[in-house]
Amino acid sequence: MAPELGQFALILALLLSFAQCVLPLIGAARGNAALMGVARPAAIGQAVFVALAFAILTAAFMTGDFSVAYVAQNSNSLLPWYYRFSAVWGAHEGSLLLWVLILNLWIVAVATLSRKLPDDFMARVFAVLGFVSFGFLLFTLLTSNPFARALPVPADGHDLNPLLQDFGLIVHPPMLYMGYVGFSVAFAFALAALMGGRLDVAWVRWSRPWTNVAWAFLTLGIALGSWWAYYELGWGGWWFWDPVENASFMPWLIGTALIHSQAVTEKRGSFRAWTLLLAIFAFSLSLLGTFLVRSGVLTSVHAFASDPERGTFILVFLGIVVGGSLLLYALRAPKVAGGEPFAAVSRETLLLINNLLFSCAAAMVLLGTLYPLIGEAFDLGRISVGPPYFGFLFVLLMAPIVLLIPFGPFIHWRSGNPRVALRRLLPAFACAIVAALAALLLVRGQSWKAYAGVAASLWVGIGILLYALSRWRDAPPGRRYTPEMLGMIAAHFGVAVFLAGALIVEATSIEKDLRFAPGQSVEIAGYTFRFDGVQHADGPNYSADQGTVHVLRDGKPVAELHPQKRVYTRNQQPQTESAIDPGLFRDLYVALGEPVGADGAWAIRVYVKPFVRWIWLGALFMMIGGFVTAIDRRFRALPRQETRDAAGPLPAGASA
Amino acid sequence: MKPLRSIALISILLAAFAAGPARAGVDPLPFANRDEEVRFQNLTRQLRCLVCQNESLNDSSAPLAADLRRDVFEQMRDGRSDEEIKDWLTARYGDFVLYDPPLRGGTWLLWFGPLALLGIGAIAVAVTVRRRSRIANAASATCAPPDSGDDW
Amino acid sequence: MNARLLPLLGFAAILALLGFGIWWNQHHDPRAVPSPLIGKPAPTFSLPVLSDPSRVFGSEDLAGKPYLLNVFASWCFACRDEHPLLMREGKRLGVPLVGFNYKDEPGDAREWLSRYGDPYHVVIADFPGDVAIDFGVTGAPETFLVDAKGVIRWKYISPITPEVLTGELLPRIAALQTEAP
Numbered sequence: 006m007a008p009e010l011g012q013f014a015l016i017l018a019l020l021l022s023f024a025q026c027v028l029p030l031i032g033a034a035r036g037n038a039a040l041m042g043v044a045r046p047a048a049i050g051q052a053v054f055v056a057l058a059f060a061i062l063t064a065a066f067m068t069g070d071f072s073v074a075y076v077a078q079n080s081n082s083l084l085p086w087y088y089r090f091s092a093v094w095g096a097h098e099g100s101l102l103l104w105v106l107i108l109n110l111w112i113v114a115v116a117t118l119s120r121k122l123p124d125d126f127m128a129r130v131f132a133v134l135g136f137v138s139f140g141f142l143l144f145t146l147l148t149s150n151p152f153a154r155a156l157p158v159p160a161d162g163h164d165l166n167p168l169l170q171d172f173g174l175i176v177h178p179p180m181l182y183m184g185y186v187g188f189s190v191a192f193a194f195a196l197a198a199l200m201g202g203r204l205d206v207a208w209v210r211w212s213r214p215w216t217n218v219a220w221a222f223l224t225l226g227i228a229l230g231s232w233w234a235y236y237e238l239g240w241g242g243w244w245f246w247d248p249v250e251n252a253s254f255m256p257w258l259i260g261t262a263l264i265h266s267q268a269v270t271e272k273r274g275s276f277r278a279w280t281l282l283l284a285i286f287a288f289s290l291s292l293l294g295t296f297l298v299r300s301g302v303l304t305s306v307h308a309f310a311s312d313p314e315r316g317t318f319i320l321v322f323l324g325i326v327v328g329g330s331l332l333l334y335a336l337r338a339p340k341v342a343g344g345e346p347f348a349a350v351s352r353e354t355l356l357l358i359n360n361l362l363f364s365c366a367a368a369m370v371l372l373g374t375l376y377p378l379i380g381e382a383f384d385l386g387r388i389s390v391g392p393p394y395f396g397f398l399f400v401l402l403m404a405p406i407v408l409l410i411p412f413g414p415f416i417h418w419r420s421g422n423p424r425v426a427l428r429r430l431l432p433a434f435a436c437a438i439v440a441a442l443a444a445l446l447l448v449r450g451q452s453w454k455a456y457a458g459v460a461a462s463l464w465v466g467i468g469i470l471l472y473a474l475s476r477w478r479d480a481p482p483g484r485r486y487t488p489e490m491l492g493m494i495a496a497h498f499g500v501a502v503f504l505a506g507a508l509i510v511e512a513t514s515i516e517k518d519l520r521f522a523p524g525q526s527v528e529i530a531g532y533t534f535r536f537d538g539v540q541h542a543d544g545p546n547y548s549a550d551q552g553t554v555h556v557l558r559d560g561k562p563v564a565e566l567h568p569q570k571r572v573y574t575r576n577q578q579p580q581t582e583s584a585i586d587p588g589l590f591r592d593l594y595v596a597l598g599e600p601v602g603a604d605g606a607w608a609i610r611v612y613v614k615p616f617v618r619w620i621w622l623g624a625l626f627m628m629i630g631g632f633v634t635a636i637d638r639r640f641r642a643l644p645r646q647e648t649r650d651a652a653g654p655l656p657a658g659a660s661a
Numbered sequence: 662m663k664p665l666r667s668i669a670l671i672s673i674l675l676a677a678f679a680a681g682p683a684r685a686g687v688d689p690l691p692f693a694n695r696d697e698e699v700r701f702q703n704l705t706r707q708l709r710c711l712v713c714q715n716e717s718l719n720d721s722s723a724p725l726a727a728d729l730r731r732d733v734f735e736q737m738r739d740g741r742s743d744e745e746i747k748d749w750l751t752a753r754y755g756d757f758v759l760y761d762p763p764l765r766g767g768t769w770l771l772w773f774g775p776l777a778l779l780g781i782g783a784i785a786v787a788v789t790v791r792r793r794s795r796i797a798n799a800a801s802a803t804c805a806p807p808d809s810g811d812d813w
Numbered sequence: 814m815n816a817r818l819l820p821l822l823g824f825a826a827i828l829a830l831l832g833f834g835i836w837w838n839q840h841h842d843p844r845a846v847p848s849p850l851i852g853k854p855a856p857t858f859s860l861p862v863l864s865d866p867s868r869v870f871g872s873e874d875l876a877g878k879p880y881l882l883n884v885f886a887s888w889c890f891a892c893r894d895e896h897p898l899l900m901r902e903g904k905r906l907g908v909p910l911v912g913f914n915y916k917d918e919p920g921d922a923r924e925w926l927s928r929y930g931d932p933y934h935v936v937i938a939d940f941p942g943d944v945a946i947d948f949g950v951t952g953a954p955e956t957f958l959v960d961a962k963g964v965i966r967w968k969y970i971s972p973i974t975p976e977v978l979t980g981e982l983l984p985r986i987a988a989l990q991t992e993a994p
Binding site: 076211282287289296300301302303313316317320323324327328331332334335338371375377380381382386387498 | 818820823824827831832833834835837838839843846847860896919928
């Protein structure tokens with residue numbers, strides 16, 4: 006009974022999303038307040054029904070209702086309750102419902118927190134968001150119904166994919182979707198601005214906090230995915246440039262450009278076209294990511310089961326949403342470059358370069374990800390594009406940014422003084438060079454990346470700290486730091502931390518495959534790894550061979566690791582659970598291979614990974630920066646003020 | 662629709678076997694020294710497993726991957742260069758096995774596209790900056806009050 | 814207007830590419846790795862015969878006439894899908910059907926053949942898998958069509974279906990047989 010209710014709830018939500026889309030749009034065009042007023046109630050009603058459907062699906066999982074086909078495919082009576090909860094989004098249908106739920110959460114947030122903004126503008130925002138929701142609900146109901154029944158009812162479910170029976174599944178998709186989907190708000194604001202002809206800076210100021218929060222969530226989601234892959238997949242890597250990883254990274258790159266471009270447009274009025282386009286592209290890439298993951302067009306270990314019908318639907322939807330918005334852009338974008346003029350050396354120029362480099366990086370990732378498809382289409386052969394391509398070009402494109410980041414805060418708007426900036430940054434530069442040389446002398450024989458990592462990290466990190474210091478010294482007390490500035494400081498500091506982690510671990514990580522007999526030990530990078538045999542261990546829905554590895558340093562015990570080789574009861578799939586001793590400055594990582602020989606010996610893989618946690622630590626700082634920036638009160642300026650500011654000369658092409 | 666169903670069946674089964682288990686292809690090989698080991702790891706990380714197509718040859722637990730790792734190791738011992746080993750593999754499996762796309766006619770767009778885009782973009786940026794700075798110079802010539810430019 | 818249409822045009826190109834992707838996926842096996850050996854000589858090989866490992870059989874024994882090499886194994890589920898067709902059509906193909914037992918325990922392979930039938934002219938066993946690597950084999954089932962001069966002319970990955978048989982394999986065999994020796 007309940008699953009059918011869930012389906013019915015989705016149908017009601019579909020109808021409300023349609024109302025939310027069409028009626029306010031007509032209302033805004035005609036100035037009809039009643040029609041415009043439909044938006045918020047429709048949005049909240051829709052959210053209620055989607056939440057209800059999600060709750061019903063969750064209940065089906067928690068109670069083990071295997072008459073629902075989706076539950077039967079992804080759950081099992083032995084599955085622990087916390088994985089039953091996350092199994093709701095463990096496969097295509099449920100994760101799609103999560104997508105819709107999170108979209109509705111954002112819509113409700115917009116509905117609640119935007120009461121001071123002009124009605125016609127917000128009506129259009131809700132219309133756009135309603136259309137997106139409509140598309141996804143229609144997609145769910147037509148091709149991916151999570152409430153379809155399985156008849157005859159199976160006695161027990163297939164079980165959740167063992168790889169997904171992990172904490173990572175509980176956190177990574179929801180946070181990732183919060184980011185992905187959150188860009189729909191900036192997208193809706195941009196389209197509302199284009200539709201209403203209101204291309205002054207007001208809409209940008211309103212959309213900044215939403216965009217920063219979405220960006221922060223996306224940063225968190227990607228970092229969680231990277232961390233999860235690192236400890237779960239057993240090969241010690243944190244990024245593989247897999248098509249689905251790229252699908253989440255492209256919106257992040259454009260989103261980073263967007264949050265900076267929005268700052269310029271808001272403060273100086275420049276880059277309006279860039280900001281509009283970037284807002285459209287960020288969400289378009291989110292939608293593209295959804296397509297890539299669910300259409301089966303690209304092989305990926307991450308992809309959901311593919312289906313040409315689903316792929317075609319999303320493609321058509323993508324065409325309408327993105328094509329429509331780019332058409333609107335072509336017709337309505339500002340024809341004349343607006344905003345204050347600026348000198349060749351200015352923060353505007355730096356951020357223009359920033360926009361360019363991040364956009365090129367996103368385009369590069371898109372090209373590399375789609376190239377195998379291009380190869381097939383134009384008969385260029387079956388080509389693989391992997392880390393050697395992406396890693397090389399990404400570093401090339403990001404190098405100028407790393408060099409220029411510290412200059413950003415020191416070069417003023419409109420016209421900056423390069424000499425003063427250089428003088429201020431000299432300590433950072435000196436530290437970077439000295440530290441890199443010191444590292445070169447102390448820890449010889451490493452790849453150039455390690456030394457570059459030290460230098461780059463110190464250059465960026467000390468650079469931003471020098472700025473923070475200069476604000477403390479030079480700015481009047483009480484006006485030293487705004488949340489926006491603090492967010493910037495935190496995020497740029499995060500970049501420095503990330504650089505250290507990524508470059509140093511890539512250069513200095515050690516991996517060894519070893520044959521260990523019980524009692525044998527091996528020394529790696531100053532750590533002694535001693536294998537003490539394998540015992541049997543059991544979990545709630547698996548049985549495992551559990552190894553014991555003691556790690557010592559200078560004779561003193563450092564860690565006791567228990568890597569496992571599990572076999573899950575239901576589908577008999579073997580799986581390695583690696584054991585990690587995490588540390589701020591290094592991770593010790595052990596994974597079981599296969600038993601070799603009759604003496605109880607096993608093949609074991611050992612990793613020593615210096616500074617790997619700094620990668621995710623850096624991402625956390627960036628995320629904090631995004632959140633902190635968003636709470637700046639300036640973004641919540643009264644609309645009276647905005648309409649007055651906006652009464653200035655509008656660019657050609659604007660209409661009432 | 663039969664062929665497609667079979668393809669789907671194989672794909673699902675292969676996916677179940679290939680993509681499901683998280684098992685590093687742990688393969689202790691008798692390396693003579695650390696340099697040989699690092700060279701082997703760097704080389705096999707650039708090669709794609711043909712069965713678990715989303716893992717490198719270094720990490721895949723597929724039996725074919727284990728066989729190929731052994732072949733790569735033996736060829737390294739025989740004194741072959743990385744290029745020769747890659748040629749040996751591409752002769753049998755095509756360019757698909759290389760994660761580093763070779764630079765040839767069909768991959769021109771791939772390798773030079775992003776930099777060409779950057780070049781075009783850089784020109785556009787330079788033009789924009791020149792235009793805006795000319796206005797800025799003209800404006801400052803008419804005594805616009807200099808703003809500290811640091812309004813946060 | 815021109816510059817502002819660029820994003821839309823660029824997107825249209827991407828959309829077309831993705832549409833192509835969906836179409837392509839429906840007509841091809843996305844996991845199949847195309848062989849670079851088409852048009853190149855098949856590797857020379859000499860492998861033990863499954864039923865009598867003291868005997869060897871190899872490319873020399875097949876020289877001068879076209880043949881079909883079918884890679885199979887007892888651990889391969891999809892091979893069971895393909896096998897009934899080979900049982901029906903194997904003798905009527907017009908060329909010898911050589912069974913290539915890939916990375917299989919001989920006992921398991923023999924048992925599998927006795928259960929599902931043996932349509933092969935001869936079955937050779939490549940337990941280590943080295944010859945298979947020379948052929949560019951990535952799994953089973955795979956089928957190679959080799960001409961009279963020993964050149965690989967066609968490779969098919971995944972089970973041979975009646976459509977593939979009549980649409981691709983038989984016409985190619987016919988074409989080979991009318992070729993000048």
